[in-house]
Amino acid sequence: MALATLQRFVLVAFGALTVSCSGAPKEFDQSSAPSPVRVDHHVHLNSPAIEAYLPEYCRGVARFGPCDPALTTHRSTEDLLKEMDGAGVRRAILVSNGYLAVSSMVKPVRTDVAQTLRAANEWTVLQAQTHPDRFSAFIAVDPTRPDALEEIAHWRGRTGLAGVKLHLTASGSNLRDSGDVADLAQVFRAASEARLAILIHMRTQRMDYGAEDVRRFVTEVLPYAKGAPVQIAHAGGWGEVDAATLSSLGAFADLGEADPASISNVWFDLSGVLKPSTPPETREALAKLVRRIGPQHFLAGSDWPFTTDLADLFGPAYPQIPLSLEDVATIRRNIAPYAAH
Numbered sequence: 318m319a320l321a322t323l324q325r326f327v328l329v330a331f332g333a334l335t336v337s338c339s340g341a342p343k344e345f346d347q348s349s350a351p352s353p354v355r356v357d358h359h360v361h362l363n364s365p366a367i368e369a370y371l372p373e374y375c376r377g378v379a380r381f382g383p384c385d386p387a388l389t390t391h392r393s394t395e396d397l398l399k400e401m402d403g404a405g406v407r408r409a410i411l412v413s414n415g416y417l418a419v420s421s422m423v424k425p426v427r428t429d430v431a432q433t434l435r436a437a438n439e440w441t442v443l444q445a446q447t448h449p450d451r452f453s454a455f456i457a458v459d460p461t462r463p464d465a466l467e468e469i470a471h472w473r474g475r476t477g478l479a480g481v482k483l484h485l486t487a488s489g490s491n492l493r494d495s496g497d498v499a500d501l502a503q504v505f506r507a508a509s510e511a512r513l514a515i516l517i518h519m520r521t522q523r524m525d526y527g528a529e530d531v532r533r534f535v536t537e538v539l540p541y542a543k544g545a546p547v548q549i550a551h552a553g554g555w556g557e558v559d560a561a562t563l564s565s566l567g568a569f570a571d572l573g574e575a576d577p578a579s580i581s582n583v584w585f586d587l588s589g590v591l592k593p594s595t596p597p598e599t600r601e602a603l604a605k606l607v608r609r610i611g612p613q614h615f616l617a618g619s620d621w622p623f624t625t626d627l628a629d630l631f632g633p634a635y636p637q638i639p640l641s642l643e644d645v646a647t648i649r650r651n652i653a654p655y656a657a658h
Contacts, residue, residue: 351646354631356656357409359516359550359588359618362397363388364440366433367414377423387623394444397621398451404627408451410548410618410656412482412516413441415457421489431464438472445477453479453656455516459488460504461497469504473511479655480514480546485521486555492521492530498537505541514546514655516586519565520555527564528571535572535579542582546655548616549585556589556620558599563606570609580614584653587636588618597639604639612644616651 363371368391375384401409415437419430438456445454454477458465472478483504490497508515519534520526531553539547553569554562573580591600607615617631624630636648
């Protein structure tokens with residue numbers, strides 16, 4: 318992957334485009350407008366601790382390319398609420414960016430990263446406690462760190478907390494490494510025992526990531542969730558749709574068709590998946606996989622602030638995938654149990 322795009326491993330932009338069932342742009346018929354999107358299942362805000370850390374973070378990962386301005390531009394909770402109000406979005410899953418502080422991508426590693434992670438998680442949960450009708454919070458942990466289980470235990474039972482966010486690209490996790498798989502399984506078990514959902518950016522740093530990784534995840538990690546809800550970020554990719562994204566979704570489709578119970582607790586958020594330049598044939602390939610897995614498993618998400626205006630994004634054509642009106646309406650209406658209020 319080009320150096321200029323590696324930063325988008327962590328948080329990526331989401332573009333909006335109105336498409337017809339053939340994938341071609343068209344004017345949307347307002348008379349057939351589906352139900353509004355009421356829940357955004359994937360948004361971010363930088364805590365003060367992360368904002369203070371970002372200059373060092375951006376220097377540490379400069380070998381991959383510059384930090385995206387959307388990451389380094391200050392945005393407040395009030396900015397996000399204003400966006401949500403303008404789009405008619407009632408609730409959002411607010412994800413801690415604390416994993417940036419402990420990312421293995423950063424060289425050299427600071428000695429106080431655990432404190433920065435904790436501070437980011439505290440601030441994120443506080444936003445949900447302050448706005449309980451608008452946010453459900455997800456703390457961040459790094460499954461490769463020995464303090465991951467301790468961090469989950471610390472937050473057990475806290476109001477405003479709905480789940481745990483894992484970012485396998487940032488942590489350097491490898492789903493083909495038995496040690497990393499075992500660590501990830503233990504984090505899943507700890508989250509389940511704490512009655513927390515799991516939001517996982519599954520795509521790893523491997524350039525050949527795809528079906529093989531998904532098969533190992535479903536067979537060796539997912540059972541440890543013990544039925545706890547699991548949300549796969551960016552539909553299994555790291556933003557936009559490429560061969561690896563389609564390969565991973567294809568594996569989920571194969572496994573789900575062979576044994577529906579194996580992915581019955583899995584949802585896929587559509588944050589960062591499409592951009593205006595995504596070609597029609599790619600949209601159609603994605604649509605086929607959505608139909609195979611079932612639209613009931615897909616969730617609206619923006620990855621804000623790495624997106625256009627939420628009102629534009631969640632307009633009447635969202636999710637900009639060539640699906641039937643019924644399937645589109647299903648995705649727009651879907652609300653994960655950890656996002657309900």
